[in-house]
Amino acid sequence: MNNYDNLQKVLKEIFEMDKADLDFGIYRIMNQKRRQVMDFIERKLPEDIKNILAQTQTKDSITLQKELEQVGKSLDDAGVVRESSPKYLALRQQLANAVDTNALEQEVFSHLANFFKRYYKDGDFISLRRYKKDVYAIPYEGEEVKLHWANHDQYYIKTSEYLKNYTFKLKDGKSVHFQLKEASTEQNNNKTQGDKERRFAIYAEQPVEVVNGELYINFTYEPQPKSVKQDDLAKEAFDVLVKAVPAEFALAFDKAPTEKDKNRTVLQKHINDFISRNTFDYFIHKDLGGFLRRELDFYIKNEVLYIDDINDRQPEFFTAQLSKIKAIKTVADKIITFLAQIEDFQKKLWLKKKFVISTNYCITLDRIPEKYYPEIAANQAQLQEWKELFDVTITTAEQLAFEPYLVLDTKFFSEEFKDRLIGEFDNLDEECNGLLINSENFQALNLMQEKYQDTIKAIYIDPPYNTDSSEIVYKNSFKHSSWLSLMHNRLIKSKMLQQENGFLFIAIDDLELFKLNELVELLYERENFYSKY
Incomplete structure (x- = not known):
């Protein structure tokens, strides 16, 4: 090569x-x-290089060599000794100096x-x-x-943002889609409970569908015993699809070999890519052009x-x-x-600030007009939550008047009911005394910047400790560097929300304690430390 x-x-x-x-x-x-x-x-790259080099090289060595040979042959034919010709000697000197x-x-x-x-x-x-x-x-x-760390000038991107569908085209132009039929994700770095981890698997009840001439392959993303390996589930998915994929999509089984696996198919390649894409976190450079x-x-x-x-x-x-x-x-x-x-x-x-998918309110009954009580008392989901959370049993609308501090959650009600209820408040923002955002943490902090800048008195965070049991999975294995980028991106956003005399509390263990200490000192300066341990 x-x-x-x-x-x-x-x-x-x-x-x-x-x-x-x-x-x-x-x-x-x-x-x-x-x-x-x-x-x-x-095409253009080699042309550009050749043209740029030609601007300063009037004659390269190949051209000079050909011209030297022609002059030498002419001198030989005329019976003249080559070294006696000034032109020949000049060309030879040029060739010696040429690049x-x-x-x-x-x-x-x-x-x-x-x-x-x-x-x-x-x-x-x-x-x-x-x-x-x-x-x-x-x-x-x-x-x-x-x-300094290897990824200091990059945004750390969590895979939970990209747990979405995956599409590729076969050679004949037909589309194949991977989609999740059933999926549960742990939000905000919560760990999977017990001896289980989430894995991708084929959706056994309906592995494939054909809709409008396009193939849909269905997966689940659910907790599995840790003894069940993702590679085994991927192989099992392919074995199921060999039998389930219709004949008109046979090109999915064309060869896409690698050095290690000469028999790998197009479908196997994309199954592995789909799983990897939703397993490994990655980075986006903050200023790639300037950096390079x-x-x-x-x-x-x-x-x-x-x-x-x-x-x-x-x-x-x-x-x-x-x-x-x-x-x-x-x-x-x-x-x-x-x-x-x-x-x-x-x-x-x-x-870009993300769309808010849904908004709900928790409102105590003393703030809700009694005309809503019959609808509230008829909502079984709300009544069940009160029973589970507060051990309060409501059977009639009249009983609600004696429970002014029960908390109504609008998620159990229709949008029409919610709109009517919210319309009862003249200034909802002023009456709200708490805000809960369920989001990827960087996006939540980004959303809060304009309204809450310089207003937060205290921040408490419990980031991933990056230990073997809860290690962030970055594909290049820059374990500590990846973790520092994650923390740096989010701490900068957090600092912008804090009051001048606000507090930041961070729970951490020994593994990343010293790196975190250096990072916080970089952002907040040493004199602002109250305690480091």
Whole structure:
């Protein structure tokens, strides 16, 4: 494999060209640019490099070699000694000083491949600035102490946000959808109870459906004994689908081999991708374009432009070097622009305030007009909750007048009833003395920013301890770095809500105690600590 082939391979991996059959979410956006990206990688990229190098190389070594051979042959035919010809000697000197443009092209391809693959791993760009072999540099801005981690400039994205359907297309254009028929998720980092963990499994009651010519494959996501492995459930799902998938979707069983599994099918590939996508958390870079451009400058200064060569090189060498640097920087900037557009779009989606799916109110009966009592007393779900929570049995509407502090939950009532009841309050916000948000924590904090900024007196959080029993599962195994990014993203949002004299309490165990201490000190400064243990 030559350097250009290697660069193509790296770029196709970064742009996820192998996922052209996926038809949901960000992949739809990428598919819109896929043809443009492929045209750039396969055609424009080598043309751009060749044109840039040609601007400063009037004649490369191949052209000079051909011209030298022609002049030499003419001199031989005329019976003239080659070394007696000034023109021949001048061309030979030019050839000795010339830099092979083709060799320069290969160098540019090699540098571009090396640069991009060192920051990219399994779908994410990791901030590892390599100074030299096994030595990395960190961005330092004169702080007394610098806390740095591999994912410090990224948003940590929890998989619970993406527990959604998955779609891909077969070669004949038919769509296949994976959907969850039954799913339960633990919200807000609650652990699964007992000796169980959630696993994906085929929905045995109805594994497949065909709707309007499209295939739907049904999964469940439910607690399973820890002894039941996800890989075994995935294999079981495939065995069921071999028999259940209709013949018109037979292309789902085409081969999609890997080095380890030569018999892997398209369907097996997507089952594994679907499970992985909803199992591993990942990152979105906060400023991918700025990060890669800064790293490119560092890379060029550190690994392309060698200052020590200034005194012992011919001027032609530096002309070639400048040409090479220009080619690397120009082409890399175009690639970075493509990548940044995709990453920035994902960032906008992540930071965009999410829709509130449902809103309910808990209201004590003393605030509710008695005209609503007959409807309330007729609601069996509400009556059952009062029995379970307060051991209060209500059988008639009249009894409600003697229970003024029973709490009505509007989730048990129709939207029409809820609208009428809420309409009884002139200023609902002022009368509410508590707010409960059931959400992914970053999105909840983001939603609260405008209304609650600088108003919160005390914050108590109980984050995942990142121990073996509750370890956050990040695909690159940057265990502590991933955890720090999760905490950093959310603590910054929390701090913006606090009053100047507010308190922050964090429950943590020994494993991440010291890293958390450094992080909180970075955000709040040491003099604001009341207690660290």
